[in-house]
Amino acid sequence: xAILEARNIGKTYGGVVALKDxxxxxxxxxxxxxxxxxxxxxxxxxxxxxxAVTPDRGRLLLNGQEVRFRDTGEAARQGVAIVSQELxxxxxxxxxxxxxxxxxxxxxxxxxxxxxxxxxxxxxxQLGLKVSLRTRLGDLSLAQRQLVEIARALLTRPRVLxxxxxxxxxxxxxxxxxxxxxxxxxxxxxxxxxxxxxLEEVMALSDVITVLRNGQVVMEARxxxxxxxxxxxxxxxxDRPAQEKGRTPLAASPVQAGDAEAAVRxxxxxxxxxxxxxxxxxxxRAGRAADGALRIVDAxxxxxxxxxxxTVRPGEILGLAGLAGSGHxxxxxxxxxxxxxxxxxxRLPSGRPVxxxxxxSIAAGxxxxxxxxxxxxxxxxxxxxxxxxxxxxxxxxxxxxFLRRTALRERARDHGERMSLRCxxxxxxxxxxxxxxxQKVVLAKWLDANPSVLLLDDPTRGVDVGAKAEMHALIRSAxxxxxxxxxxxxxxxxxxxxxxxxxxxxxxxxxxxxxxxxLNQHRILEIMNTGQD
Amino acid sequence: MSxxxxxxxxxxxxxxxxxxEGGPGRSPYGRAGDLARRVPAMESMSVLVATVALVVVxxxxxxxxxxxxxxxxxxxxxxxxxxxxGGMAFLISMREIDLSVGSMFGLSLISMGLLINQGxxxxxxxxxxxxxxxxxxxxxxxxxxxxxxxxIVATLATLSVYRGLxxxxxxxxxxxxxxxxxxxxxxxxxxxxxxQTSIWVLVAVTVLLTVVLRFTSFGYRVRAIGSNPDxxxxxxxxANRVRMQVLVLMGLLAGVAAALGLAFFTSGDPNxxxxxxLQAIAAAVIGGTPLRGGTATVVGAVFGGILLAVVxxxxxxxxxxxxxxxxxxxxxxxxxxxxxxxxxxxRRRKDAELGL
Ligand SMILES: Nc1ncnc2c1ncn2[C@@H]1O[C@H](COP(=O)(O)OP(=O)(O)OP(=O)(O)O)[C@@H](O)[C@H]1O
Ligand SMILES: [Mg+2]
Numbered sequence: 001x002a003i004l005e006a007r008n009i010g011k012t013y014g015g016v017v018a019l020k021d022x023x024x025x026x027x028x029x030x031x032x033x034x035x036x037x038x039x040x041x042x043x044x045x046x047x048x049x050x051x052a053v054t055p056d057r058g059r060l061l062l063n064g065q066e067v068r069f070r071d072t073g074e075a076a077r078q079g080v081a082i083v084s085q086e087l088x089x090x091x092x093x094x095x096x097x098x099x100x101x102x103x104x105x106x107x108x109x110x111x112x113x114x115x116x117x118x119x120x121x122x123x124x125x126q127l128g129l130k131v132s133l134r135t136r137l138g139d140l141s142l143a144q145r146q147l148v149e150i151a152r153a154l155l156t157r158p159r160v161l162x163x164x165x166x167x168x169x170x171x172x173x174x175x176x177x178x179x180x181x182x183x184x185x186x187x188x189x190x191x192x193x194x195x196x197x198x199l200e201e202v203m204a205l206s207d208v209i210t211v212l213r214n215g216q217v218v219m220e221a222r223x224x225x226x227x228x229x230x231x232x233x234x235x236x237x238x239d240r241p242a243q244e245k246g247r248t249p250l251a252a253s254p255v256q257a258g259d260a261e262a263a264v265r266x267x268x269x270x271x272x273x274x275x276x277x278x279x280x281x282x283x284x285r286a287g288r289a290a291d292g293a294l295r296i297v298d299a300x301x302x303x304x305x306x307x308x309x310x311t312v313r314p315g316e317i318l319g320l321a322g323l324a325g326s327g328h329x330x331x332x333x334x335x336x337x338x339x340x341x342x343x344x345x346x347r348l349p350s351g352r353p354v355x356x357x358x359x360x361s362i363a364a365g366x367x368x369x370x371x372x373x374x375x376x377x378x379x380x381x382x383x384x385x386x387x388x389x390x391x392x393x394x395x396x397x398x399x400x401x402f403l404r405r406t407a408l409r410e411r412a413r414d415h416g417e418r419m420s421l422r423c424x425x426x427x428x429x430x431x432x433x434x435x436x437x438x439q440k441v442v443l444a445k446w447l448d449a450n451p452s453v454l455l456l457d458d459p460t461r462g463v464d465v466g467a468k469a470e471m472h473a474l475i476r477s478a479x480x481x482x483x484x485x486x487x488x489x490x491x492x493x494x495x496x497x498x499x500x501x502x503x504x505x506x507x508x509x510x511x512x513x514x515x516x517x518x519l520n521q522h523r524i525l526e527i528m529n530t531g532q533d
Numbered sequence: 534m535s536x537x538x539x540x541x542x543x544x545x546x547x548x549x550x551x552x553x554e555g556g557p558g559r560s561p562y563g564r565a566g567d568l569a570r571r572v573p574a575m576e577s578m579s580v581l582v583a584t585v586a587l588v589v590v591x592x593x594x595x596x597x598x599x600x601x602x603x604x605x606x607x608x609x610x611x612x613x614x615x616x617x618x619g620g621m622a623f624l625i626s627m628r629e630i631d632l633s634v635g636s637m638f639g640l641s642l643i644s645m646g647l648l649i650n651q652g653x654x655x656x657x658x659x660x661x662x663x664x665x666x667x668x669x670x671x672x673x674x675x676x677x678x679x680x681x682x683x684x685i686v687a688t689l690a691t692l693s694v695y696r697g698l699x700x701x702x703x704x705x706x707x708x709x710x711x712x713x714x715x716x717x718x719x720x721x722x723x724x725x726x727x728x729q730t731s732i733w734v735l736v737a738v739t740v741l742l743t744v745v746l747r748f749t750s751f752g753y754r755v756r757a758i759g760s761n762p763d764x765x766x767x768x769x770x771x772a773n774r775v776r777m778q779v780l781v782l783m784g785l786l787a788g789v790a791a792a793l794g795l796a797f798f799t800s801g802d803p804n805x806x807x808x809x810x811l812q813a814i815a816a817a818v819i820g821g822t823p824l825r826g827g828t829a830t831v832v833g834a835v836f837g838g839i840l841l842a843v844v845x846x847x848x849x850x851x852x853x854x855x856x857x858x859x860x861x862x863x864x865x866x867x868x869x870x871x872x873x874x875x876x877x878x879x880r881r882r883k884d885a886e887l888g889l
Contacts, residue, residue, distance in 0.1 A: 358766070358767065358769070359766070359770070359771050362768070363769060368767065370767065375763050375764070376763050376767040377764055377767070378761065378764055379757060379760035379761045379764055379827070381760055382760055382827070386757075389753070390753075390757060390765075390768045390770075391768045393753070394750050394754055394757055394768070394770065395754065395757075395765075395768045395769035397750045401749050401750060401751070402748050402749055402750075403748060403750055403753060445768070
């Protein structure tokens with residue numbers, strides 16, 4: 001018998017139908033994967049199962065008894081824990097306090113931090129999270145915060161654990177560790193619901209698969225063993241085409257739109273270089289950037305990076321791979337102006353050295369697309385069009401002192417259409433979009449600024465296979481129009497399929513640069529972990 | 534197809550059942566545009582309703598309250614807090630608060646008076662006083678930036694510093710003996726077309742600030758910072774620079790208010806403007822500028838200031854003992870914000886129905 005079952009669930013947000021008639025049942029000791037494209041209603045369904053959202057219709061059964069959770073706290077007391085897609089943590093409290101938001105062990109009226117620590121340490125150990133429990137949460141990276149959220153759910157000793165895209169921010173090693181934790185839970189007869197867009201891990205981990213499309217179940221609790229990856233993708237996307245390789249451009253509109261941009265860009269590019277002409281003085285060691293390449297020459301930073309030299313031409317996508325702290329992120333930060341270039345130099349396509357500070361490098365044509373969309377990417381309370389206008393029109397003031405809303409809306413609409421953004425209108429509040437669609441808005445706002453250097457940090461975090469291919473095609477066409485693109489990704493498959501070359505970092509140095517036939521997931525992972533070419 | 538699905542091929546027609554306002558054939562991206570445009574006008578709705586209602590209620594009981602002269606006097610009395618509240622709305626929308634506005638107002642006013650007594654032409658003194666306000670705002674900004682403390686803390690200190698300077702410069706005495714026949718006093722302190730000049734200035738400044746906040750990239754920057762400071766910084770907006778600009782603007786507004794005040798009162802008390810900071814904050818909040826930042830309404834803030842003035846003069850009409858006036862003002866503030874939260878909740882429901 002199912003521990004937790006949702007039946008005939010319906011949920012409408014005003015005009016938007018999030019769930020039409022959906023259901024799922026969770027068995028003890030089994031991992032149930034819940035799949036579907038962005039906006040299919042996955043998060044809504046599991047929020048309903050964990051008491052975060054009340055359904056308009058339908059029933060929830062816990063051990064065969066109908067239940068109605070008032071909030072997530074009540075669900076947790078009854079053994080249903082959720083790790084939600086958008087993290088719900090307190091940035092100003094320390095890690096330990098975040099692990100016990102309500103019901104920590106107490107001694108008299110006081111919280112018992114010693115007992116809390118004792119309980120928490122093995123769980124963090126299991127997840128491989130090596131931070132002091134006293135660290136302020138806001139100082140952790142997105143991946144670390146994700147692990148804290150998972151640890152918090154595990155500490156409630158749930159009978160049903162619901163994970164909404166738990167690995168989207170994790171690099172391979174920690175994702176693997178998490179998947180092992182899930183396997184252990186399965187052995188302990190916990191029922192697990194697992195939402196993910198990374199199909200490889202779904203196929204490796206899950207026992208049963210349910211697929212949602214447009215708020216309805218299109219594939220119900222099929223045994224994973226009886227399914228092929230292709231069947232799953234077809235169920236998810238329906239007749240929408242899934243493009244496996246981002247490199248092969250889509251025949252549809254995105255590319256044409258990209259071409260139109262290409263026609264505009266050379267003039268702008270020339271403008272940029274002309275502006276820097278005399279002021280720059282003598283030609284640097286890296287030489288005049290007549291070819292508009294991004295040049296990193298012998299760059300280093302104490303304890304993080306040493307002697308990194310890379311040249312990326314316009315039209316090229318360079319991947320930066322590595323384990324956490326191996327220097328690939330730091331390289332991205334160097335170019336973004338977020339980290340000082342201590343030795344060597346970094347020159348932008350204009351030929352100028354990268355300026356100090358993020359703001360100046362953005363003004364110099366650098367775009368920084370972050371996967372941490374809630375924190376660094378979006379104004380959730382603002383309409384979509386205001387977010388898309390934020391860089392070019394608002395921060396850089398390229399559209400003049402007076403902004404015309406109609407024009408900005410129009411442009412946002414174009415971007416939305418190009419990205420197949422799923423929204424009621426561009427006036428919709430961005431926080432109401434599904435996770436993957438929010439991520440598209442982040443990319444749109446940077447492409448709107450026509451950058452000369454595009455820095456991507458997990459740009460497709462939480463984006464479904466179909467939309468991922470579309471975003472890859474957009475990144476491709478923006479790059480082909482003359483942008484230098486650098487990509488960091490926790491998704492090795494993305495690195496292998498989207499990039500022309502991949503620089504693999506090991507302990508602060510570039511261990512190898514892969515291209516052509518050499519460029520595949522297997523090689524990247526091997527060098528990432530061993531440093532051996 | 535149930536959810537508004539915007540596939541690669543046009544699906545506008547398929548969306549129609551779920552798009553309440555958009556007819557078939559219209560892109561889903563275009564819907565609800567007109568609705569969104571109406572929303573800003575509604576932000577300051579509740580304070581307008583409250584103000585008009587209060588005026589009508591007092592007017593019914595005391596009909597002479599509704600005379601043009603009385604109403605204009607009341608408006609005139611609200612000009613100073615109104616100007617400060619307009620600037621405060623900018624600050625609050627970027628999650629900042631300036632506590633020194635009352636003191637900047639007082640110090641500018643005293644300085645103008647003293648300069649005039651030194652023989653400066655009143656117009657020149659007025660101009661210098663306005664600029665002084667700007668400088669005081671700049672000092673606030675520099676303190677915030679270089680000591681690295683929150684604006685509210687920095688201005689808590691300069692609240693005392695500026696007031697102290699005003700008292701010290703005037704030796705605690707009233708500044709009097711103004712050449713009241715000078716055009717500075719007759720024009721700025723007088724009337725144009727039957728309406729006090731300061732009211733005209735308030736109207737002009739309100740329009741100007743509204744345009745700046747709503748339609749310029751600067752205004753968008755201010756609100757972007759309030760909406761999500763990290764995302765604003767990561768989009769290339771310099772929070773420091775914008776904060777400095779807004780604090781200077783705040784100082785300039787205090788200076789303008791001071792010039793109008795000196796011209797109207799023709800004398801300066803070193804304690805003038807004490808408590809204006811809280812009134813300006815209250816006015817902005819009553820007007821519908823939320824403390825969480827991200828949005829603001831200058832019109833609402835100015836009307837918040839007017840509402841406070843209506844309460845003030847209403848109390849006199851009802852012969853409420855002076856000792857109860859604070860209590861009554863507080864009660865009215867509470868009423869006004871309750872009304873606001875009620876209207877807001879209704880609007881949010883309507884938005885939710887449209888999936889906004
Ligand atoms: N609070 C809300 N108000 C209005 N619409 C909402 C709200 N929450 C979700 N939606 C809409 O409901 C639909 C389903 O969203 P949901 O978050 O469940 O998608 P999802 O399957 O989790 O997608 P993703 O893979 O991108 O996370 C989307 O179209 C979304 O815009
Ligand atoms: Mg989701």
